[in-house]
Amino acid sequence: MARLLLIIGGGIAAYKAAELIRHARKMGHDVTPVLTEGGAHFVTPMSLAALAESPVYTSLWDLKDEAEMGHIQLSRAADHVLVCPATADMIAKMAAGIADNLATTLLLATDKPVTIAPAMNVKMWQHPATQRNVAQLRADGITVLDPDEGAMACGEYGPGRLPDPEAILAALPLQAPSASPFGKAGPLAGKHILVTAGPTHEPIDPVRVIANRSSGKQGFAIARAAAAAGARVTLVAGPVCLPTPPGVARIDVETAVQMRDAVMTALPADAAIMVAAVADWRVEGAATQKLKKGKGAPELKFAPNPDILADLGEHPNRPALLVGFAAETNDVIDNATAKRERKKADWILANDVSGDVMGGENNRLHLVTATGVEHWDEGSKDAAARHLIDRISQELS
Numbered sequence: 473m474a475r476l477l478l479i480i481g482g483g484i485a486a487y488k489a490a491e492l493i494r495h496a497r498k499m500g501h502d503v504t505p506v507l508t509e510g511g512a513h514f515v516t517p518m519s520l521a522a523l524a525e526s527p528v529y530t531s532l533w534d535l536k537d538e539a540e541m542g543h544i545q546l547s548r549a550a551d552h553v554l555v556c557p558a559t560a561d562m563i564a565k566m567a568a569g570i571a572d573n574l575a576t577t578l579l580l581a582t583d584k585p586v587t588i589a590p591a592m593n594v595k596m597w598q599h600p601a602t603q604r605n606v607a608q609l610r611a612d613g614i615t616v617l618d619p620d621e622g623a624m625a626c627g628e629y630g631p632g633r634l635p636d637p638e639a640i641l642a643a644l645p646l647q648a649p650s651a652s653p654f655g656k657a658g659p660l661a662g663k664h665i666l667v668t669a670g671p672t673h674e675p676i677d678p679v680r681v682i683a684n685r686s687s688g689k690q691g692f693a694i695a696r697a698a699a700a701a702g703a704r705v706t707l708v709a710g711p712v713c714l715p716t717p718p719g720v721a722r723i724d725v726e727t728a729v730q731m732r733d734a735v736m737t738a739l740p741a742d743a744a745i746m747v748a749a750v751a752d753w754r755v756e757g758a759a760t761q762k763l764k765k766g767k768g769a770p771e772l773k774f775a776p777n778p779d780i781l782a783d784l785g786e787h788p789n790r791p792a793l794l795v796g797f798a799a800e801t802n803d804v805i806d807n808a809t810a811k812r813e814r815k816k817a818d819w820i821l822a823n824d825v826s827g828d829v830m831g832g833e834n835n836r837l838h839l840v841t842a843t844g845v846e847h848w849d850e851g852s853k854d855a856a857a858r859h860l861i862d863r864i865s866q867e868l869s
Protein backbone atom coordinates (compact mmCIF):
# COMPACT_ATOMS: atom_id res chain seq x y z
CA MET A 473 0.00 0.00 0.00
CA ALA A 474 1.01 3.60 -0.40
CA ARG A 475 2.77 6.01 1.96
CA LEU A 476 1.04 9.36 2.15
CA LEU A 477 2.55 12.57 3.50
CA LEU A 478 -0.48 14.59 4.61
CA ILE A 479 0.02 18.33 5.09
CA ILE A 480 -2.84 19.90 7.04
CA GLY A 481 -3.38 23.61 6.47
CA GLY A 482 -5.07 26.07 8.80
CA GLY A 483 -8.76 26.14 7.89
CA ILE A 484 -12.03 25.02 9.41
CA ALA A 485 -11.96 21.99 7.06
CA ALA A 486 -8.85 20.72 8.89
CA TYR A 487 -11.10 18.55 11.07
CA LYS A 488 -11.89 16.53 7.93
CA ALA A 489 -8.19 15.62 7.69
CA ALA A 490 -8.72 13.43 10.75
CA GLU A 491 -11.49 11.59 8.91
CA LEU A 492 -9.29 11.32 5.84
CA ILE A 493 -6.54 9.67 7.91
CA ARG A 494 -9.07 7.16 9.25
CA HIS A 495 -10.22 6.25 5.72
CA ALA A 496 -6.67 6.07 4.36
CA ARG A 497 -5.65 3.76 7.20
CA LYS A 498 -8.71 1.57 6.55
CA MET A 499 -7.59 1.31 2.93
CA GLY A 500 -4.21 0.08 4.16
CA HIS A 501 -2.17 3.24 3.45
CA ASP A 502 0.45 4.68 5.83
CA VAL A 503 -0.10 8.33 6.68
CA THR A 504 2.51 10.74 8.05
CA PRO A 505 0.79 13.96 9.16
CA VAL A 506 2.45 17.37 8.98
CA LEU A 507 0.47 19.97 10.88
CA THR A 508 0.90 23.67 10.13
CA GLU A 509 0.68 26.28 12.86
CA GLY A 510 -2.75 27.30 11.51
CA GLY A 511 -3.90 23.69 11.28
CA ALA A 512 -3.03 23.20 14.95
CA HIS A 513 -5.73 25.75 15.84
CA PHE A 514 -8.33 23.35 14.46
CA VAL A 515 -7.02 19.84 15.20
CA THR A 516 -4.56 18.61 17.77
CA PRO A 517 -1.38 16.67 16.99
CA MET A 518 -2.52 14.14 19.57
CA SER A 519 -5.68 13.11 17.71
CA LEU A 520 -3.84 12.99 14.37
CA ALA A 521 -1.04 10.87 15.84
CA ALA A 522 -3.57 8.47 17.36
CA LEU A 523 -5.46 8.05 14.08
CA ALA A 524 -2.33 7.82 11.92
CA GLU A 525 -0.36 5.75 14.44
CA SER A 526 2.56 7.93 13.41
CA PRO A 527 4.45 10.89 14.82
CA VAL A 528 3.05 14.25 13.73
CA TYR A 529 5.59 16.73 12.39
CA THR A 530 5.03 20.41 13.06
CA SER A 531 8.24 22.38 13.06
CA LEU A 532 11.22 22.81 10.79
CA TRP A 533 13.28 23.79 13.78
CA ASP A 534 12.72 20.66 15.79
CA LEU A 535 16.32 19.47 15.96
CA LYS A 536 15.33 16.06 17.22
CA ASP A 537 13.33 15.48 14.02
CA GLU A 538 16.17 16.81 11.88
CA ALA A 539 18.52 14.39 13.60
CA GLU A 540 16.19 11.44 13.22
CA MET A 541 14.62 12.36 9.90
CA GLY A 542 15.66 15.49 8.02
CA HIS A 543 13.09 17.52 6.13
CA ILE A 544 14.49 16.39 2.77
CA GLN A 545 14.09 12.77 3.73
CA LEU A 546 10.62 13.39 5.16
CA SER A 547 9.55 15.02 1.90
CA ARG A 548 10.71 12.04 -0.12
CA ALA A 549 9.90 9.06 2.07
CA ALA A 550 6.27 9.19 0.94
CA ASP A 551 4.83 7.96 -2.36
CA HIS A 552 2.52 10.93 -2.58
CA VAL A 553 2.12 14.31 -0.90
CA LEU A 554 -1.39 15.56 -0.16
CA VAL A 555 -2.20 19.05 1.14
CA CYS A 556 -5.61 18.92 2.79
CA PRO A 557 -7.04 21.40 3.35
CA ALA A 558 -4.95 23.77 1.23
CA THR A 559 -5.63 27.36 2.29
CA ALA A 560 -5.36 30.42 0.02
CA ASP A 561 -2.20 31.36 1.90
CA MET A 562 -0.61 27.95 1.42
CA ILE A 563 -1.53 27.98 -2.29
CA ALA A 564 0.01 31.45 -2.69
CA LYS A 565 3.21 30.34 -0.96
CA MET A 566 3.44 27.21 -3.09
CA ALA A 567 2.91 29.22 -6.29
CA ALA A 568 5.65 31.63 -5.26
CA GLY A 569 8.04 28.91 -4.07
CA ILE A 570 8.18 30.23 -0.52
CA ALA A 571 9.63 27.88 2.09
CA ASP A 572 9.08 29.55 5.45
CA ASN A 573 7.84 26.66 7.56
CA LEU A 574 8.00 22.86 7.64
CA ALA A 575 5.02 22.32 5.29
CA THR A 576 6.12 24.76 2.59
CA THR A 577 9.72 23.55 2.82
CA LEU A 578 8.63 19.93 2.34
CA LEU A 579 6.54 20.96 -0.65
CA LEU A 580 9.53 22.62 -2.26
CA ALA A 581 11.91 19.77 -1.44
CA THR A 582 9.75 16.85 -2.51
CA ASP A 583 10.32 14.86 -5.67
CA LYS A 584 6.99 13.04 -5.32
CA PRO A 585 3.63 13.82 -6.95
CA VAL A 586 1.67 16.47 -5.06
CA THR A 587 -2.12 16.82 -4.86
CA ILE A 588 -3.81 19.69 -3.08
CA ALA A 589 -7.41 19.90 -1.90
CA PRO A 590 -8.26 23.59 -1.51
CA ALA A 591 -10.92 24.71 0.95
CA MET A 592 -11.72 28.32 1.75
CA ASN A 593 -14.35 31.02 1.63
CA VAL A 594 -15.98 31.30 -1.80
CA LYS A 595 -14.72 34.85 -2.41
CA MET A 596 -11.19 33.84 -1.46
CA TRP A 597 -11.38 30.89 -3.89
CA GLN A 598 -12.74 33.05 -6.70
CA HIS A 599 -10.30 35.90 -6.10
CA PRO A 600 -8.13 36.47 -9.19
CA ALA A 601 -5.00 36.11 -7.05
CA THR A 602 -6.02 32.62 -5.89
CA GLN A 603 -7.11 31.59 -9.38
CA ARG A 604 -3.79 32.87 -10.76
CA ASN A 605 -1.90 30.84 -8.15
CA VAL A 606 -3.97 27.73 -8.86
CA ALA A 607 -3.25 28.06 -12.60
CA GLN A 608 0.47 28.38 -11.76
CA LEU A 609 0.40 25.25 -9.59
CA ARG A 610 -1.39 23.28 -12.33
CA ALA A 611 1.18 24.48 -14.86
CA ASP A 612 3.87 23.27 -12.42
CA GLY A 613 2.38 19.78 -12.53
CA ILE A 614 0.58 19.84 -9.19
CA THR A 615 -2.88 18.26 -9.14
CA VAL A 616 -5.33 20.81 -7.76
CA LEU A 617 -8.69 19.27 -6.86
CA ASP A 618 -11.69 21.50 -7.40
CA PRO A 619 -13.52 22.41 -4.22
CA ASP A 620 -17.15 21.32 -3.87
CA GLU A 621 -19.96 23.80 -4.12
CA GLY A 622 -22.41 24.31 -1.27
CA ALA A 623 -23.17 26.09 1.97
CA MET A 624 -19.99 27.12 3.75
CA ALA A 625 -19.11 27.26 7.42
CA CYS A 626 -18.96 31.07 7.07
CA GLY A 627 -22.61 31.21 5.91
CA GLU A 628 -21.91 31.97 2.25
CA TYR A 629 -22.73 29.68 -0.68
CA GLY A 630 -20.56 28.61 -3.59
CA PRO A 631 -17.41 26.69 -4.48
CA GLY A 632 -14.89 26.40 -1.66
CA ARG A 633 -15.95 23.40 0.40
CA LEU A 634 -13.50 20.58 0.93
CA PRO A 635 -14.69 17.47 -0.98
CA ASP A 636 -15.49 14.36 1.05
CA PRO A 637 -12.36 12.59 2.31
CA GLU A 638 -13.36 9.46 0.33
CA ALA A 639 -13.50 11.48 -2.89
CA ILE A 640 -10.11 13.07 -2.15
CA LEU A 641 -8.52 9.68 -1.56
CA ALA A 642 -10.17 8.30 -4.69
CA ALA A 643 -8.52 11.12 -6.68
CA LEU A 644 -5.00 10.15 -5.55
CA PRO A 645 -3.02 7.87 -7.85
CA LEU A 646 -2.17 5.61 -4.93
CA GLN A 647 -1.66 1.90 -5.43
CA ALA A 648 -5.00 0.29 -6.14
CA PRO A 649 -6.64 -0.57 -2.83
CA SER A 650 -8.09 -4.03 -2.34
CA ALA A 651 -11.46 -2.58 -1.45
CA SER A 652 -13.30 0.56 -2.54
CA PRO A 653 -12.73 3.85 -0.68
CA PHE A 654 -15.79 2.96 1.39
CA GLY A 655 -14.06 -0.17 2.57
CA LYS A 656 -16.73 -2.15 0.74
CA ALA A 657 -15.82 -4.79 -1.77
CA GLY A 658 -17.49 -4.96 -5.17
CA PRO A 659 -16.90 -6.47 -8.59
CA LEU A 660 -14.69 -3.49 -9.51
CA ALA A 661 -12.81 -3.18 -6.18
CA GLY A 662 -9.18 -2.34 -6.88
CA LYS A 663 -9.91 -1.11 -10.41
CA HIS A 664 -9.50 2.45 -11.63
CA ILE A 665 -12.25 3.57 -14.00
CA LEU A 666 -11.88 6.82 -15.92
CA VAL A 667 -15.01 8.50 -17.28
CA THR A 668 -15.52 11.67 -19.32
CA ALA A 669 -18.92 13.34 -19.33
CA GLY A 670 -20.78 16.41 -20.49
CA PRO A 671 -20.09 18.89 -23.24
CA THR A 672 -17.00 21.00 -23.73
CA HIS A 673 -17.13 24.76 -24.07
CA GLU A 674 -14.81 26.32 -26.61
CA PRO A 675 -14.33 30.05 -25.99
CA ILE A 676 -14.94 32.61 -28.74
CA ASP A 677 -14.08 35.49 -26.42
CA PRO A 678 -14.10 35.85 -22.61
CA VAL A 679 -17.93 35.77 -22.48
CA ARG A 680 -19.01 33.61 -25.43
CA VAL A 681 -18.50 29.92 -26.06
CA ILE A 682 -19.36 27.24 -28.59
CA ALA A 683 -21.23 24.53 -26.71
CA ASN A 684 -23.46 21.53 -27.33
CA ARG A 685 -26.57 20.06 -25.73
CA SER A 686 -24.94 17.21 -23.77
CA SER A 687 -26.33 17.18 -20.20
CA GLY A 688 -23.66 14.86 -18.74
CA LYS A 689 -26.39 12.66 -17.19
CA GLN A 690 -25.31 9.40 -18.86
CA GLY A 691 -21.62 9.87 -17.98
CA PHE A 692 -22.41 10.83 -14.37
CA ALA A 693 -24.69 7.77 -14.09
CA ILE A 694 -21.83 5.56 -15.30
CA ALA A 695 -19.39 7.12 -12.81
CA ARG A 696 -21.96 6.57 -10.02
CA ALA A 697 -22.50 2.91 -11.03
CA ALA A 698 -18.74 2.27 -11.24
CA ALA A 699 -18.16 3.72 -7.75
CA ALA A 700 -21.07 1.68 -6.39
CA ALA A 701 -19.38 -1.41 -7.86
CA GLY A 702 -16.30 -0.61 -5.73
CA ALA A 703 -14.08 1.05 -8.36
CA ARG A 704 -11.86 4.07 -7.83
CA VAL A 705 -13.48 6.46 -10.26
CA THR A 706 -12.08 9.58 -11.89
CA LEU A 707 -14.75 11.63 -13.61
CA VAL A 708 -13.53 14.34 -15.96
CA ALA A 709 -16.56 16.57 -16.41
CA GLY A 710 -17.26 19.37 -18.85
CA PRO A 711 -19.43 22.29 -17.72
CA VAL A 712 -22.61 20.72 -16.31
CA CYS A 713 -24.85 21.40 -13.32
CA LEU A 714 -24.87 17.93 -11.79
CA PRO A 715 -23.85 16.86 -8.27
CA THR A 716 -20.74 14.71 -7.91
CA PRO A 717 -21.77 11.07 -7.35
CA PRO A 718 -20.64 9.72 -3.95
CA GLY A 719 -17.10 8.39 -3.83
CA VAL A 720 -16.21 9.79 -7.26
CA ALA A 721 -13.18 12.02 -7.81
CA ARG A 722 -14.37 14.75 -10.14
CA ILE A 723 -12.14 16.98 -12.23
CA ASP A 724 -14.00 19.89 -13.81
CA VAL A 725 -12.77 21.15 -17.15
CA GLU A 726 -14.10 23.50 -19.77
CA THR A 727 -12.42 22.89 -23.10
CA ALA A 728 -11.51 19.77 -25.09
CA VAL A 729 -7.80 20.47 -24.61
CA GLN A 730 -8.26 20.68 -20.83
CA MET A 731 -10.30 17.46 -20.93
CA ARG A 732 -7.56 15.67 -22.87
CA ASP A 733 -4.90 16.87 -20.40
CA ALA A 734 -6.98 15.77 -17.38
CA VAL A 735 -7.62 12.35 -18.94
CA MET A 736 -3.94 11.78 -19.73
CA THR A 737 -2.92 12.89 -16.22
CA ALA A 738 -5.41 10.44 -14.68
CA LEU A 739 -3.79 7.41 -16.41
CA PRO A 740 -3.21 4.56 -15.76
CA ALA A 741 -6.75 3.21 -15.69
CA ASP A 742 -8.17 -0.27 -16.08
CA ALA A 743 -11.04 1.01 -18.20
CA ALA A 744 -11.82 4.36 -19.78
CA ILE A 745 -15.36 5.21 -20.76
CA MET A 746 -15.47 8.29 -22.95
CA VAL A 747 -19.01 9.60 -22.75
CA ALA A 748 -18.32 13.31 -23.20
CA ALA A 749 -19.60 15.12 -26.24
CA VAL A 750 -16.27 16.74 -27.02
CA ALA A 751 -16.36 19.67 -29.45
CA ASP A 752 -14.68 18.71 -32.69
CA TRP A 753 -13.26 22.19 -33.24
CA ARG A 754 -12.11 25.11 -31.16
CA VAL A 755 -11.87 28.73 -32.19
CA GLU A 756 -8.35 29.49 -33.26
CA GLY A 757 -6.99 32.56 -31.48
CA ALA A 758 -10.04 33.18 -29.29
CA ALA A 759 -10.34 36.91 -28.54
CA THR A 760 -8.96 38.01 -25.18
CA GLN A 761 -11.45 40.87 -25.01
CA LYS A 762 -15.20 40.78 -25.66
CA LEU A 763 -15.93 41.13 -29.38
CA LYS A 764 -17.95 44.26 -30.07
CA LYS A 765 -21.22 44.20 -31.99
CA GLY A 766 -20.78 47.36 -34.06
CA LYS A 767 -17.88 46.00 -36.11
CA GLY A 768 -19.81 43.47 -38.23
CA ALA A 769 -20.02 39.73 -37.65
CA PRO A 770 -16.68 38.24 -36.55
CA GLU A 771 -15.03 35.73 -38.83
CA LEU A 772 -14.13 32.72 -36.75
CA LYS A 773 -11.31 30.40 -37.73
CA PHE A 774 -11.46 26.88 -36.36
CA ALA A 775 -8.75 24.44 -35.36
CA PRO A 776 -9.44 20.71 -34.85
CA ASN A 777 -9.60 19.57 -31.24
CA PRO A 778 -7.70 16.52 -30.01
CA ASP A 779 -9.74 13.32 -30.26
CA ILE A 780 -9.34 12.02 -26.72
CA LEU A 781 -10.74 8.55 -27.43
CA ALA A 782 -8.52 8.08 -30.49
CA ASP A 783 -5.48 9.41 -28.57
CA LEU A 784 -6.15 6.86 -25.81
CA GLY A 785 -6.48 4.13 -28.46
CA GLU A 786 -2.85 4.73 -29.42
CA HIS A 787 -1.49 5.68 -26.01
CA PRO A 788 1.38 3.57 -24.59
CA ASN A 789 -0.62 3.49 -21.34
CA ARG A 790 -3.84 2.51 -23.10
CA PRO A 791 -6.46 1.25 -20.63
CA ALA A 792 -7.13 -2.49 -20.98
CA LEU A 793 -10.73 -1.70 -21.90
CA LEU A 794 -11.45 1.39 -23.96
CA VAL A 795 -15.10 2.29 -24.43
CA GLY A 796 -16.50 5.07 -26.61
CA PHE A 797 -19.95 6.36 -27.39
CA ALA A 798 -21.38 7.11 -30.80
CA ALA A 799 -24.30 9.48 -30.82
CA GLU A 800 -25.83 9.14 -34.27
CA THR A 801 -28.98 10.26 -35.97
CA ASN A 802 -28.80 7.76 -38.86
CA ASP A 803 -27.05 4.47 -39.81
CA VAL A 804 -26.41 4.08 -36.10
CA ILE A 805 -24.76 0.64 -36.08
CA ASP A 806 -22.73 1.12 -39.28
CA ASN A 807 -21.33 4.42 -38.05
CA ALA A 808 -20.54 2.97 -34.62
CA THR A 809 -18.77 -0.03 -36.15
CA ALA A 810 -16.60 2.23 -38.32
CA LYS A 811 -15.88 4.46 -35.30
CA ARG A 812 -14.75 1.49 -33.19
CA GLU A 813 -12.12 0.61 -35.75
CA ARG A 814 -11.07 4.15 -36.56
CA LYS A 815 -10.53 5.09 -32.90
CA LYS A 816 -9.03 1.72 -31.87
CA ALA A 817 -11.64 1.35 -29.14
CA ASP A 818 -12.68 -2.04 -27.77
CA TRP A 819 -16.33 -1.21 -27.45
CA ILE A 820 -18.58 1.47 -28.86
CA LEU A 821 -21.98 2.16 -27.37
CA ALA A 822 -24.17 3.42 -30.15
CA ASN A 823 -27.17 5.52 -29.31
CA ASP A 824 -29.74 7.05 -31.58
CA VAL A 825 -29.97 10.73 -30.66
CA SER A 826 -32.57 11.61 -33.27
CA GLY A 827 -35.17 11.71 -30.40
CA ASP A 828 -34.78 13.45 -27.03
CA VAL A 829 -31.88 11.38 -25.65
CA MET A 830 -29.67 14.45 -25.19
CA GLY A 831 -30.82 15.93 -21.87
CA GLY A 832 -33.57 13.32 -21.53
CA GLU A 833 -33.84 10.64 -18.84
CA ASN A 834 -33.91 7.52 -21.03
CA ASN A 835 -31.49 5.90 -23.41
CA ARG A 836 -31.37 2.92 -25.76
CA LEU A 837 -27.89 1.57 -26.33
CA HIS A 838 -26.37 -0.93 -28.74
CA LEU A 839 -23.02 -2.40 -27.74
CA VAL A 840 -20.69 -2.83 -30.70
CA THR A 841 -17.68 -5.08 -29.98
CA ALA A 842 -15.12 -6.91 -32.13
CA THR A 843 -17.42 -9.92 -32.23
CA GLY A 844 -20.85 -8.41 -32.88
CA VAL A 845 -23.64 -6.16 -31.67
CA GLU A 846 -25.83 -6.44 -28.54
CA HIS A 847 -29.08 -4.51 -28.58
CA TRP A 848 -29.96 -3.42 -25.04
CA ASP A 849 -33.48 -2.60 -23.88
CA GLU A 850 -34.52 1.01 -23.64
CA GLY A 851 -34.41 2.21 -20.03
CA SER A 852 -33.27 4.98 -17.71
CA LYS A 853 -29.73 6.31 -18.03
CA ASP A 854 -29.07 4.82 -14.57
CA ALA A 855 -30.22 1.38 -15.74
CA ALA A 856 -28.05 1.66 -18.88
CA ALA A 857 -25.10 2.65 -16.67
CA ARG A 858 -25.57 -0.33 -14.35
CA HIS A 859 -25.83 -2.68 -17.33
CA LEU A 860 -22.61 -1.28 -18.78
CA ILE A 861 -20.79 -1.56 -15.45
CA ASP A 862 -21.95 -5.20 -15.11
CA ARG A 863 -20.52 -5.94 -18.58
CA ILE A 864 -17.27 -4.14 -17.73
CA SER A 865 -16.97 -6.08 -14.44
CA GLN A 866 -17.30 -9.37 -16.35
CA GLU A 867 -14.75 -8.22 -18.91
CA LEU A 868 -12.16 -7.11 -16.33
CA SER A 869 -12.57 -10.05 -13.97
Ligand code: C5P
Pocket residue numbers: 668728746747748749750751752777778779780781782795796797798799811
Ligand atom coordinates in the same frame (compact mmCIF):
# COMPACT_ATOMS: atom_id res chain seq x y z
O1 C5P B 1 -16.21 11.12 -33.48
P1 C5P B 1 -17.30 11.23 -32.48
O2 C5P B 1 -17.36 12.54 -31.74
O3 C5P B 1 -18.66 10.84 -32.98
O4 C5P B 1 -16.92 10.09 -31.40
C1 C5P B 1 -17.61 9.92 -30.22
C2 C5P B 1 -16.75 9.24 -29.19
O5 C5P B 1 -15.44 9.77 -29.20
C3 C5P B 1 -17.25 9.47 -27.79
O6 C5P B 1 -16.85 8.38 -27.00
C4 C5P B 1 -16.53 10.74 -27.38
O7 C5P B 1 -16.43 10.88 -25.98
C5 C5P B 1 -15.18 10.54 -28.02
N1 C5P B 1 -14.53 11.78 -28.46
C6 C5P B 1 -13.39 12.19 -27.83
N2 C5P B 1 -12.74 13.32 -28.26
C7 C5P B 1 -13.21 14.03 -29.31
C8 C5P B 1 -14.37 13.61 -29.97
C9 C5P B 1 -15.02 12.49 -29.51
O8 C5P B 1 -12.97 11.55 -26.87
N3 C5P B 1 -12.57 15.12 -29.71
